[in-house]
Amino acid sequence: MREITYKEAIREAMIEKMREDEKVFLMGEDIGVYGGAFGVSMGMLKEFGPWRILETPMSEAAFTGVGVGAAIMGMRPIVEIMFADFLTFSADQLVNQAAKLRYMTGGQVKIPLVIRAPQGSGTGAAAQHSQNVEAWFFNIPGIKIVVPSNPYNAKGLLKSAIEDDNPVLFLEHKLLYNKKGKIPEDDYRVPLGQPHIEKEGDDITIVTTSIMTYRAIEAAKKLEEEGISVEIIDLLTIKPLNTEIIEKSVKKTHRLLVVYEGCLTGGIGGEIIAKIAESNAFLYLDAPMFRLGGKDVPIPYNKNLERAAVPQIEDIIKKVRFIVKGDWYA
Amino acid sequence: MLTRDEKLAMLEKMLLIRAFEEKAEKLFMRNLVHGTMHLSVGEEAIPVGAIFAIKSTDYITSTHRGHGHMIAKGGDLKKMFAEFLGKDTGYCHGRGGSMHIADFGLRNLGATGIVGAGIPIATGAALALKMQNKSDVVLAFFGDGAANEGVFFESLNMATIWKLPEIFLCENNQYAMSSPVKRFVPTPNISDRASAFGIPGISIDGMDVIAVYETVKAAAERARSGKGPTLIEAKTYRFKGHSKSDKNLYRTKEEIEEWKKKDPITTFAARLMEIGDLQQNEFENMKEKVNAIIEEAVKFAIDSPEPDPKTVEKFVYADEKEN
Numbered sequence: 001m002r003e004i005t006y007k008e009a010i011r012e013a014m015i016e017k018m019r020e021d022e023k024v025f026l027m028g029e030d031i032g033v034y035g036g037a038f039g040v041s042m043g044m045l046k047e048f049g050p051w052r053i054l055e056t057p058m059s060e061a062a063f064t065g066v067g068v069g070a071a072i073m074g075m076r077p078i079v080e081i082m083f084a085d086f087l088t089f090s091a092d093q094l095v096n097q098a099a100k101l102r103y104m105t106g107g108q109v110k111i112p113l114v115i116r117a118p119q120g121s122g123t124g125a126a127a128q129h130s131q132n133v134e135a136w137f138f139n140i141p142g143i144k145i146v147v148p149s150n151p152y153n154a155k156g157l158l159k160s161a162i163e164d165d166n167p168v169l170f171l172e173h174k175l176l177y178n179k180k181g182k183i184p185e186d187d188y189r190v191p192l193g194q195p196h197i198e199k200e201g202d203d204i205t206i207v208t209t210s211i212m213t214y215r216a217i218e219a220a221k222k223l224e225e226e227g228i229s230v231e232i233i234d235l236l237t238i239k240p241l242n243t244e245i246i247e248k249s250v251k252k253t254h255r256l257l258v259v260y261e262g263c264l265t266g267g268i269g270g271e272i273i274a275k276i277a278e279s280n281a282f283l284y285l286d287a288p289m290f291r292l293g294g295k296d297v298p299i300p301y302n303k304n305l306e307r308a309a310v311p312q313i314e315d316i317i318k319k320v321r322f323i324v325k326g327d328w329y330a
Numbered sequence: 331m332l333t334r335d336e337k338l339a340m341l342e343k344m345l346l347i348r349a350f351e352e353k354a355e356k357l358f359m360r361n362l363v364h365g366t367m368h369l370s371v372g373e374e375a376i377p378v379g380a381i382f383a384i385k386s387t388d389y390i391t392s393t394h395r396g397h398g399h400m401i402a403k404g405g406d407l408k409k410m411f412a413e414f415l416g417k418d419t420g421y422c423h424g425r426g427g428s429m430h431i432a433d434f435g436l437r438n439l440g441a442t443g444i445v446g447a448g449i450p451i452a453t454g455a456a457l458a459l460k461m462q463n464k465s466d467v468v469l470a471f472f473g474d475g476a477a478n479e480g481v482f483f484e485s486l487n488m489a490t491i492w493k494l495p496e497i498f499l500c501e502n503n504q505y506a507m508s509s510p511v512k513r514f515v516p517t518p519n520i521s522d523r524a525s526a527f528g529i530p531g532i533s534i535d536g537m538d539v540i541a542v543y544e545t546v547k548a549a550a551e552r553a554r555s556g557k558g559p560t561l562i563e564a565k566t567y568r569f570k571g572h573s574k575s576d577k578n579l580y581r582t583k584e585e586i587e588e589w590k591k592k593d594p595i596t597t598f599a600a601r602l603m604e605i606g607d608l609q610q611n612e613f614e615n616m617k618e619k620v621n622a623i624i625e626e627a628v629k630f631a632i633d634s635p636e637p638d639p640k641t642v643e644k645f646v647y648a649d650e651k652e653n
Contacts (some may be wrong), residue, residue, distance in 0.1 A: 069439070069456075
């Protein structure tokens with residue numbers, strides 16, 4: 001094992017896949033000498049040259065489509081969108097083209113495209129550079145959505161995403177880029193579509209993604225001191241959504257909280273809770289299922305306001321205490 | 331120079347597109363069509379001239395008005411009619427309909443219902459060809475409406491800076507649905523936009539199949555030799571309405587009749603007769619041959635089964651077990 005950052009893990013996955021498969025290339029804005037807005041591709045230009053680290057003009061709508069076209073032709077493009085908020089420009093090519101082309105042509109084509117984009121708040125970048133966009137694309141059949149939470153799963157998931165024959169939206173978190181974690185020396189994969197039990201526990205299941213996994217781990221430490229044992233399930237892939245592990249966990253803990261950074265309303269939490277409500281795990285519940293999502297606001301600039309807009313460690317602790325206490329409708 | 335046989339083959343292909351479109355409209359009138367259609371009657375010279383000018387190994391991207399592109403590329407009429415009628419034997423197993431007929435094997439990379447969205451896909455295909463050191467080119471069809479979409483400009487820019495093997499072929503049929511091109515394009519020609527990118531921009535008579543052929547041939551040579559894209563605007567006219575709901579409220583009968591005098595099929599046939607390449611009876615035989623092909627294809631489509639509703643979730647992801 002060795003220790004690297006989340007950012008380095010993503011870079012390593014790309015470098016190793018590009019060495020192995022000449023069909024893989026990276027395209028996006030300022031990804032060359034600059035290394036991308038967050039330095040993820042730093043140094044890659046030197047090894048792979050300007051055609052495989054292909055810098056684009058500021059034309060997200062079209063260069064996302066260029067990725068789709070190249071993928072149709074058997075390439076395996078990785079398209080970097082500088083901030084996930086800019087995916088609105090890419091939306092037609094992602095939603096109407098990449099996601100639908102295979103279906104509407106009767107299975108004639110595969111689109112092995114990865115779109116990488118950093119999302120999330122906490123950097124003081126305000127409303128247009130901070131949104132968690134998971135839910136924007138959660139409703140789109142034909143794509144997969146991956147949200148890595150640490151260096152180990154970021155590297156393993158990105159390799160799986162590059163090898164996948166479907167369009168994969170790979171949503172990184174800006175606050176995680178410099179977080180360190182251990183990864184194996186050997187080549188490995190983390191499969192898509194399989195949530196991970198981050199921590200076992202008995203009293204409540206917390207389902208998380210991305211940065212919220214870290215916050216839930218911290219919250220769980222505090223809660224254990226109070227005698228509340230928390231199980232944490234990190235989704236890793238939110239689409240297709242696999243709730244089997246969650247069902248199993250809920251049958252054990254009898255309580256469920258979904259913590260997510262995106263806006264509360266229309267977010268992933270509602271869907272996860274609906275799935276559990278429809279499953280026989282519902283019969284095992286000792287408490288209503290709850291969501292703890294971001295506030296329904298654009299991400300504000302001021303540091304305190306920004307913190308208040310999305311779940312923090314103390315919010316998770318409070319919510320868990322509330323659920324366990326049992327006085328829900330007082 | 332085109333041989334007599336090649337010219338006759340072009341005429342026959344145009345007749346085939348015309349016959350397909352007219353039959354499609356009849357099937358629609360007979361209530362056999364669930365959805366809509368966008369007919370290209372009057373515009374046949376462009377797909378035929380353009381696709382005769384490229385190699386069969388070259389690629390195209392198509393549009394919502396794409397029947398002609400698919401037929402010119404060698405599309406299977408049985409699968410086309412079957413798709414039009416929503417049958418399981420259709421190109422897309424009834425998932426796409428008229429607007430999404432594609433044949434990736436024939437290197438038609440798809441028809442999109444989102445105006446302009448095929449253009450960056452064509453640019454991406456051209457980028458892949460360049461990366462793979464292939465000598466094929468990509469011919470992107472789009473309309474005058476698409477020439478006002480942002481992705482048109484963005485793609486033209488990228489294809490130019492990267493010198494991609496791509497031909498941008500605008501089928502200017504004078505109307506984006508009901509909006510006249512004169513109202514929404516401030517310069518006389520859409521091809522004027524090429525000057526912003528420093529590439530050749532050429533406007534031609536899109537009713538003249540030979541003009542289309544020669545212009546696209548030169549653009550294909552330029553693309554293949556690594557010099558980058560060309561923007562071609564072929565001026566044409568849509569004889570039929572935009573789609574099934576069109577009542578032609580935005581144009582006059584006189585205007586339509588005026589353009590019909592330039593019918594790309596009758597004018598080309600007349601030219602071939604004038605130079606002795608075609609006799610009237612040969613022309614009649616050709617029409618009969620085409621009609622027989624159409625009838626056989628329609629019969630196949632009508633007799634074909636519908637897709638099983640149980641398969642509705644098939645083809646969403648590439649890794650489904652059933653595929």
